[in-house]
Amino acid sequence: MCGINIPGTQLFDKTMAVKGYALNKMCFSFNEAANRQAFLADEEGYMRRYGLNEQQAAAIRAKNVLQLLEAGGNAYYLAKFAGIFGLDMQDIGAQQTGLTKAEFQAKLNAYAAE
Amino acid sequence: MCGINIPGTQLFDKTMAVKGYALNKMCFSFNEAANRQAFLADEEGYMRRYGLNEQQAAAIRAKNVLQLLEAGGNAYYLAKFAGIFGLDMQDIGAQQTGLTKAEFQAKLNAYAAE
Amino acid sequence: MAHIVGAVTTSHVPAIGKAIAKGLQSEPYWKPFFDGFINVREWLKDARPDVVVVLYNDHGLNFFLDKMPTFAVGAAPTYTNADEGWGIPTIPAFSGEQALSWHLIEHLVEQEFDLTTCQEMLVDHAFTLPMALLWPEQNWPVKVVPVCINTVQFPLPSAKRCWKLGEQIGQAVRAWDSDARVMFLGTGGLSHQLEGERAGFINKDFDLAFMDSLTTNPQWATQWNSAELVEKAGTQGIELLMWLATRAALGDGAREVHRNYHIPISNTASGVMVMEPAA
Amino acid sequence: MAHIVGAVTTSHVPAIGKAIAKGLQSEPYWKPFFDGFINVREWLKDARPDVVVVLYNDHGLNFFLDKMPTFAVGAAPTYTNADEGWGIPTIPAFSGEQALSWHLIEHLVEQEFDLTTCQEMLVDHAFTLPMALLWPEQNWPVKVVPVCINTVQFPLPSAKRCWKLGEQIGQAVRAWDSDARVMFLGTGGLSHQLEGERAGFINKDFDLAFMDSLTTNPQWATQWNSAELVEKAGTQGIELLMWLATRAALGDGAREVHRNYHIPISNTASGVMVMEPAA
Numbered sequence: 186m187c188g189i190n191i192p193g194t195q196l197f198d199k200t201m202a203v204k205g206y207a208l209n210k211m212c213f214s215f216n217e218a219a220n221r222q223a224f225l226a227d228e229e230g231y232m233r234r235y236g237l238n239e240q241q242a243a244a245i246r247a248k249n250v251l252q253l254l255e256a257g258g259n260a261y262y263l264a265k266f267a268g269i270f271g272l273d274m275q276d277i278g279a280q281q282t283g284l285t286k287a288e289f290q291a292k293l294n295a296y297a298a299e
Numbered sequence: 300m301c302g303i304n305i306p307g308t309q310l311f312d313k314t315m316a317v318k319g320y321a322l323n324k325m326c327f328s329f330n331e332a333a334n335r336q337a338f339l340a341d342e343e344g345y346m347r348r349y350g351l352n353e354q355q356a357a358a359i360r361a362k363n364v365l366q367l368l369e370a371g372g373n374a375y376y377l378a379k380f381a382g383i384f385g386l387d388m389q390d391i392g393a394q395q396t397g398l399t400k401a402e403f404q405a406k407l408n409a410y411a412a413e
Numbered sequence: 414m415a416h417i418v419g420a421v422t423t424s425h426v427p428a429i430g431k432a433i434a435k436g437l438q439s440e441p442y443w444k445p446f447f448d449g450f451i452n453v454r455e456w457l458k459d460a461r462p463d464v465v466v467v468l469y470n471d472h473g474l475n476f477f478l479d480k481m482p483t484f485a486v487g488a489a490p491t492y493t494n495a496d497e498g499w500g501i502p503t504i505p506a507f508s509g510e511q512a513l514s515w516h517l518i519e520h521l522v523e524q525e526f527d528l529t530t531c532q533e534m535l536v537d538h539a540f541t542l543p544m545a546l547l548w549p550e551q552n553w554p555v556k557v558v559p560v561c562i563n564t565v566q567f568p569l570p571s572a573k574r575c576w577k578l579g580e581q582i583g584q585a586v587r588a589w590d591s592d593a594r595v596m597f598l599g600t601g602g603l604s605h606q607l608e609g610e611r612a613g614f615i616n617k618d619f620d621l622a623f624m625d626s627l628t629t630n631p632q633w634a635t636q637w638n639s640a641e642l643v644e645k646a647g648t649q650g651i652e653l654l655m656w657l658a659t660r661a662a663l664g665d666g667a668r669e670v671h672r673n674y675h676i677p678i679s680n681t682a683s684g685v686m687v688m689e690p691a692a
Numbered sequence: 693m694a695h696i697v698g699a700v701t702t703s704h705v706p707a708i709g710k711a712i713a714k715g716l717q718s719e720p721y722w723k724p725f726f727d728g729f730i731n732v733r734e735w736l737k738d739a740r741p742d743v744v745v746v747l748y749n750d751h752g753l754n755f756f757l758d759k760m761p762t763f764a765v766g767a768a769p770t771y772t773n774a775d776e777g778w779g780i781p782t783i784p785a786f787s788g789e790q791a792l793s794w795h796l797i798e799h800l801v802e803q804e805f806d807l808t809t810c811q812e813m814l815v816d817h818a819f820t821l822p823m824a825l826l827w828p829e830q831n832w833p834v835k836v837v838p839v840c841i842n843t844v845q846f847p848l849p850s851a852k853r854c855w856k857l858g859e860q861i862g863q864a865v866r867a868w869d870s871d872a873r874v875m876f877l878g879t880g881g882l883s884h885q886l887e888g889e890r891a892g893f894i895n896k897d898f899d900l901a902f903m904d905s906l907t908t909n910p911q912w913a914t915q916w917n918s919a920e921l922v923e924k925a926g927t928q929g930i931e932l933l934m935w936l937a938t939r940a941a942l943g944d945g946a947r948e949v950h951r952n953y954h955i956p957i958s959n960t961a962s963g964v965m966v967m968e969p970a971a
């Protein structure tokens with residue numbers, strides 16, 4: 186939107202906001218424990234109830250963060266989905282960067298020495 | 300708030316907003332038919348559920364608009380309470396001004412001739 | 414670039430909805446009001462808008478005091494009406510013009526308007542009834558963008574601030590990369606007051622002066638703060654803020670194409686105006 | 693008139709909550725972070741605030757994209773924390789300082805900030821964890837006013853706009869007719885990015901320059917737009933907007949009383965600063 190291209194980064198702008206609305210709304214619902222339970226009990230039914238499209242449903246099934254982002258997911262709401270599976274931010278960071286968690290942690294630690 | 304006193308008029312300002320919150324929240328709930336039914340089925344229980352204070356509950360029991368305003372009611376939300384009893388804006392205007400509905404209508408019509 | 418065809422400003426009280434539902438348009442009480450829209454619909458045939466930006470105030474359908482925005486802009490694919498508590502029939506849903514919604518949002522935030530953006534939004538009688546007066550068949554030939562201004566809870570945005578909002582909405586539309594024909598619709602007022610011992614207050618002189626000012630001296634009403642405007646126009650007469658913002662969207666000059674003014678409908682002095690940007 | 697005692701700015705990631713819940717403050721991983729707050733708490737003993745205005749960003753607890761405000765101000769009697777989806781223990785409720793909330797709201801709307809006012813509001817980890825770092829016993833000796841800035845959905849308010857918001861918050865507090873001692877708490881950042889192939893990005897040089905700028909050249913960061921700030925600080929590093937608004941609230945000059953900077957906690961470069969208004 187501002188004429189900047191930041192490698193490996195998609196700003197959550199109008200395009201993503203429109204594209205991801207159903208997915209993000211579902212993830213927002215995971216603030217409530219009862220909804221997390223309902224999702225786990227019937228993932229497909231829960232996704233249908235929120236009107237996810239096939240791209241979004243596939244990304245949810247795969248628990249693939251890059252695919253979820255591509256499908257319009259917003260990091261703040263996706264974190265609630267990740268929380269269901271006990272994934273922390275470093276698990277997610279490792280998954281997206283193709284590193285092991287230890288490698289990802291080492292990468293973070295390396296910034297301290299700069 | 301702006302140093303103006305308008306006779307017969309209380310602006311819905313911070314004081315009223317704080318004072319009337321529970322009352323207005325209850326009236327907001329009357330957007331839904333099921334809530335209107337629930338209120339009619341058990342007025343006292345419904346008011347308790349929304350935490351109305353005694354002044355507010357008394358004004359609701361009396362269906363007295365000036366008392367409801369005094370208790371922090373906002374005209375836009377109170378209209379939904381009035382709607383439950385099929386009262387229109389002219390019924391409410393008449394009640395507040397101590398006129399019959401016909402007298403209130405005559406007062407409105409008189410403005411046309413000015 | 415998009416083309417601005419003009420603006421309609423009109424009153425919007427719920428009683429209009431009841432009159433429409435009961436088919437009372439030709440009854441003596443309602444005829445002077447509804448007949449004021451015949452010329453508006455004639456004008457619409459030539460104006461042929463594709464998109465309508467509707468400036469209105471929510472009456473407690475979509476917003477409550479838990480999250481009360483000063484300015485909200487809709488960015489939904491569709492907008493539905495809903496029960497407002499009186500059980501009047503709801504009006505068919507509207508298609509959103511999302512491209513213009515987001516273009517407006519980006520422009521306005523850039524210009525330091527602190528919007529609340531709404532990807533879901535129920536629209537109340539202040540939105541639906543003016544649309545039904547313009548297109549009585551209710552199969553909407555236009556897409557819409559709702560812009561909602563707080564008139565429920567003080568502090569309200571000042572008339573000055575609403576003027577600036579309208580100005581920037583106009584600039585954004587003129588800069589919108591589209592060949593769409595865009596109309597503004599501002600709904601609310603004119604003078605009326607629903608609550609308190611002053612209920613039933615109407616101020617014909619002020620209303621007529623205000624309508625005149627929109628073409629002769631359009632920022633005239635911005636000289637007053639909200640409390641002063643309530644004193645002149647009544648607690649709900651403050652809804653003239655929507656007329657003001659709508660007029661501002663037209664740009665520097667505007668000419669009056671049509672008006673009607675009638676007292677009363679319900680408790681309200683009703684007005685309708687059609688304006689076009691000065692050539 | 694109210695007295696401004698100073699400002700604390702700090703990072704706020706959820707992992708801090710887990711560390712507190714598990715009592716890991718003295719573990720080697722966490723000690724360099726938690727120890728940064730010892731001096732802050734010493735400073736608080738002298739500062740003795742009665743009221744804290746908390747500038748933070750909601751992470752999808754209280755606000756969703758159906759109604760996403762640019763700037764929201766709380767005006768509730770109490771603010772409760774709630775489950776954010778990870779099942780970390782919630783933090784005790786906070787008492788609101790409603791008089792200051794409404795004073796701020798009136799001042800800011802008058803100054804043409806288009807606020808969303810919230811008479812009910814859930815506060816998330818960005819609010820609760822910094823409070824818990826300042827008062828680990830969690831029986832709050834202060835009342836609070838939450839001010840929430842959108843960092844979830846673009847367009848975000850610009851750094852310039854956030855600076856102006858902070859300036860006016862400061863002016864309103866200085867004009868507040870109260871003998872209360874008021875502190876500002878700004879939470880977010882510093883550089884980090886949670887999403888995309890660039891996840892794990894940190895920019896130490898930028899963070900240190902930004903912390904320096906707050907006392908030496910406080911509007912330094914306002915030269916960039918939001919996308920440029922994301923490029924420098926990461927997608928969540930943009931939360932530095934809260935630090936900027938908080939600094940602006942202190943007024944023209946400010947001096948640094950304390951700072952700590954540590955890499956990493958979770959995926960984040962963490963910082964904390966204490967500043968006081970220049971005498």
Ligand SMILES: [Fe+3]
Pocket residue numbers: 425426472539601602649652
């Ligand atoms: Fe209205």
Ligand SMILES: [Fe+3]
Pocket residue numbers: 704705751818880881928931
């Ligand atoms: Fe954060």
